[in-house]
Amino acid sequence: VPVLAKDIAEPFPTVTLDTNAYEAAKLLAGRRLPGLIVIDAEQHPVAILPGSQVLNFAIPRYVQDDPRLAQVYDERAADELCAKLETRTVREVLPAKELRELEVVDGRATVMEVAAVMARQHSPVIAVIEKERVIGAITVSHLLNHILPQR
Amino acid sequence: VPVLAKDIAEPFPTVTLDTNAYEAAKLLAGRRLPGLIVIDAEQHPVAILPGSQVLNFAIPRYVQDDPRLAQVYDERAADELCAKLETRTVREVLPAKELRELEVVDGRATVMEVAAVMARQHSPVIAVIEKERVIGAITVSHLLNHILPQR
Numbered sequence: 001v002p003v004l005a006k007d008i009a010e011p012f013p014t015v016t017l018d019t020n021a022y023e024a025a026k027l028l029a030g031r032r033l034p035g036l037i038v039i040d041a042e043q044h045p046v047a048i049l050p051g052s053q054v055l056n057f058a059i060p061r062y063v064q065d066d067p068r069l070a071q072v073y074d075e076r077a078a079d080e081l082c083a084k085l086e087t088r089t090v091r092e093v094l095p096a097k098e099l100r101e102l103e104v105v106d107g108r109a110t111v112m113e114v115a116a117v118m119a120r121q122h123s124p125v126i127a128v129i130e131k132e133r134v135i136g137a138i139t140v141s142h143l144l145n146h147i148l149p150q151r
Numbered sequence: 152v153p154v155l156a157k158d159i160a161e162p163f164p165t166v167t168l169d170t171n172a173y174e175a176a177k178l179l180a181g182r183r184l185p186g187l188i189v190i191d192a193e194q195h196p197v198a199i200l201p202g203s204q205v206l207n208f209a210i211p212r213y214v215q216d217d218p219r220l221a222q223v224y225d226e227r228a229a230d231e232l233c234a235k236l237e238t239r240t241v242r243e244v245l246p247a248k249e250l251r252e253l254e255v256v257d258g259r260a261t262v263m264e265v266a267a268v269m270a271r272q273h274s275p276v277i278a279v280i281e282k283e284r285v286i287g288a289i290t291v292s293h294l295l296n297h298i299l300p301q302r
Contacts, residue, residue: 002222022299025295025299026295026299028291028292028295029292029293029295029296029299030296031292032290032292032293032296033292034185034275034290034291034292035275050273050275050291051275051290051291051292051295052269052270052272052273052274052275052291053273054291054295055266055267055269055270055291055294055295056270056271056273058270059266059267059270063263063267064267064270064271065271067260067264067267067268067271068264069267070261070263070264070266070267071153071261071263071264077263078262078263078298078299081266081298082298082299109218110221110222111229112214112221112222112228112229113218113219113221113222115206115210115221115232116206116210116214116215116218116220116221117218118203118206119203119206119207119209119210119215120207120215120216120218121203122201122203122204122207123203124185124186124201124202124203124275139183139185139202140179140185140201140202140203140205140206141179141180141182141183141184141185141202142183143206144176144177144179144180144202144205144206145180145181145183147229147232147233148173148176148177148180148229148233
């Protein structure tokens, strides 16, 4: 019997498009995750929100272009960053591009199917769905854990 | 006193360009990491090896293009994947593009500088160097953990 995606999917925190961006950032920080799964009002997955995107949104372009500028206003920068996130939702932080690119696998997909999707998408995490709802996620390291020992 | 990169850098497993690709994959699987830092013979960081790249290298293109093909040869596929990795080095698995794109920060960079670099690079992890050698790494969630509670 082949191992299926639903067998190895792990609980993964989700946020909605209307979740406050600061709350999303705290979830990323607290759970030590590289990203969050974003779902819509019907619990359908619509995107992955990478932690780096939260920073990309919150940090002014001119500081990104010359990170040394961040040195001179360190504490104020952190305050401004948080303030900017607190007034925004996940929807506003996500680039439109991300909303179209989410790849999901069905719970009945085999681990090798999951590996193929992950490889093609260069994605460190894939959402697993059953009946259009997110039941968990599979990270690349978790997947490798299941593929490699078979040898 | 501002918090510096060296203060929050965490130990992070490294591999060299000559590390066996199968050993690198096992390290990714065992440590539950999204990627590894690749160093050269002088311990200079040269790239991040994402776990998805290991899959991208090992899984044939025609399976990536139609993941349903993976269903029909599940166990053989896992064996072939491991066999392919065992005969290769990290150098062979890394695309040339990745070798040029590694961003590092100096241990004396402030956390806001690290955030700015991470934001620009859309990277979930940044290597921290002192005297050109890797002393650890900072993940995006670890960084958010240090920025957010300041408010």
